[in-house]
Every structure is written in C-alpha cells, then in structure tokens.
Amino acid sequence: MAKNYFTTCILGAFILDEQVRLVKHIPFGDIGQWKEKQAAEERVKKEFPASEPLPPEKQHVFLRLLARREYYPSFHLLNKELTKGQVRQNTGEDMLILQAVNAVDELSLSINRLISRLREWYALYNPEGERAMQDNGQFVQSVILQSKEELFKSLGIPSKNNMGISLGPVDVGIIQQLAKDIHALQDAKKRQEAYLEQLMKKICPNLTAIAGFLIGARLLEQAGSLKNLMEFPASTIQILGAEKALFRHMKTGAKSPRHGYIAHHPLIASAPQALHGKIARALADKMSLAVKMDYFKGKFIGDKLLEEVQRRFS
DSSP states (O other): OOOOEEEEETTEEEEEOTTOOEEEEEEOSSHHHHHTHHHHHHHHHHHSTTOEEOOGGGHHHHHHHHTSTTTHHHHHHHHHHHHHHHHHHHOOTHHHHHHHHHHHHHHHHHHHHHHHHHHHHHHHHOHHHHHHOOOHHHHHHHHHHOOHHHHHHHHTOOGGGOOOOOOOHHHHHHHHHHHHHHHHHHHHHHHHHHHHHHHHHHHOHHHHHHHOHHHHHHHHHHHSSHHHHHHSOHHHHHHTTOHHHHHHHHHHOOOOOSOSGGGGSHHHHTSOGGGHHHHHHHHHHHHHHHHHHHHTTOOOOHHHHHHHHHHHHO
C-alpha cells in the first residue's frame, strides 16, 4: 500500500505521496484556522488514516512545492500578515515605559550639558554671580529674571568688584534666551517624569512600590521588556546597571559590583556602607517577586514587600 504524508502550513493541509508530490490540498479559510491547525490535522487523519507526518528530511522538497506560482504569492502575503500580528501582539505597554525613561535620561543629559555651557558663557559676563549660585535651577531662573545689578544686590555682592566683561543688550539677550530654552527643557523633563510615573503605577504597581518609578523603569529598560525582567534571577536584577563594573571584574579580577541602579534606592543611600550589599540583595529578592506579580497580573503586594525590607534593616 502506498504511503502518504501530511503536513500543514499557513496555506492549509497538504497530503503528499512518497515522492512528496501533491495528492490533495485542503486550504484554510483564514489565519485563524491555521492557528487551530490541530483540528485540521485531525480531519486529515480521518480522511487519510494511513498518512504519516512529513519527516524533517523531506521538508525541503515540500518547500520547493510552495515556491510554485499557484502557492507562493498567497504564502508570502499570509506570512507577512502573520508577522505583523505577532509584532503587534509582542509590542506591549511596557515598550512605552522604555521610550519614556529614555526620553527622561536624554533630556537630563541635554539639560546638564546646556547648563554647563550657560555657566561658562555667563561667567564671562558675571563670574561672581555664577560662582555664588551652585543650585542649577536657581541659576537658570536668576539669569532669566535678574539683571547683573539686581543679582548683585540680591546676593550682597558689591557691583564695583565685578570682573566680568561688558556686554551689550543683544549679547545678554542671547544668554538669557539660552536660559529660557533650558527652563523649557526642564519643564519637558518634569512632564515626561509625571507620565513615566503614571505608566509605572499602571503597568508595574508592585515594582514601583518597592523600587520607585525611576529605578523600576531603568531596570525595565535595561532588561528590554517586562517579560525579560520577570525571567531574571534576583542576583541579575541586583547588578543591572553595573555591567561595566561586572565585565571589568570578569576581565581583570577587580572587585565585583554589589549593586547597579538599585544603589540609588533610599534604603541603600541612607544606610552605612557596610550594609549596602545586604540591603541590595534583600531589595533585589523583593523586586524579583514584585515583577512576577506584575507580569502575571497578580494582586498588589508591593507595599508589604517594601515594609518587610524596611523592618529588617530599621
């Protein structure tokens, strides 16, 4: 008795003879039917009870059959649609967090660089005033709102001691415009942080409760997705953000890092140096559990997890 093979692809079920020549093609009506291909295979087995699954070593012959003109255009089109659907399915809300936290970090980098430029530029005009204001926010506001004389008066600096060069209204106006642009970027950063916090509380409430929205978002960004972070062991979460130090340790034998992004957690920042490693391990353990609860849409336990760590090290 002649042997038949059967196989399925996105175009339908195919019955093939021993030489992998087409015997019968049972097309699927849509992609949904292909996703339920097990039911189609059961129907083929009933109609051709002696058929066997196509062995792997004969798959290349079947692929040559799909390259025919009557099959290839539909095969190509349906696979594109399937890929698009999988991309949409795999692009979750956690991708919004990645974009938002990158925007916050890039805005921070731009603001810091522009403030350094503003300080250097303004120091040519008013070196005493620039040195007197260490707070960057206060400095930007003062450049925008106060003239040199008003600034000297508010700081109690005698104007006769000024070593700055004399600038005309146009030059001073350009410096002030740069300060206004920096202030606008600072406002944009605040809006992005508010949006990021809102996203984190919605998508990762447990992680946000124990790590804070910024640390949690950076852990998520470093992992690449919520799913990836969920699969990481606690020891990996503990050192996320310290990859350079880890590679240096592996390459040169330098001291291994104890923590990465979670070093900025208030519990670690306020603790003695000797306890940093222990607190980092405890936090990473709780964050690992929190991420799993968030990924699988479990109940909210983030506040309890944080409280357990706080009680342990209080």
